[in-house]
Amino acid sequence: MANIVVDKETCDGCGECISVCPESVYEFDDDGKSEPVNMDDCSECCSCVEVCPTGSITVDACE
Template structure:
């Protein structure tokens, strides 16, 4: 199981994590990325690697 968070102060709403996530964990809400399906996280860390703002974070629960 993985804990997925997005730093609201860093997220610019580019949608890169939404597009790249194989588990479709993220959705855009009010023009910012939000983890809405954490149970579908694969733990691949793709969102962390691609987020230029360093806003996405994945941790083992």
């Protein structure tokens, strides 16, 4: 299982990760930031890491 961390300090809530993720791992939290709610479903494709404009996402399998 991938370990995913979103830096809420730098996430600007653009939603790109939510749009790109093929496994619907992300949802917006109450502050409009991205939250990896379905981490177990991650296929480790690394698209979210590549698309995030603020570099806020770390996926251990994608380092």
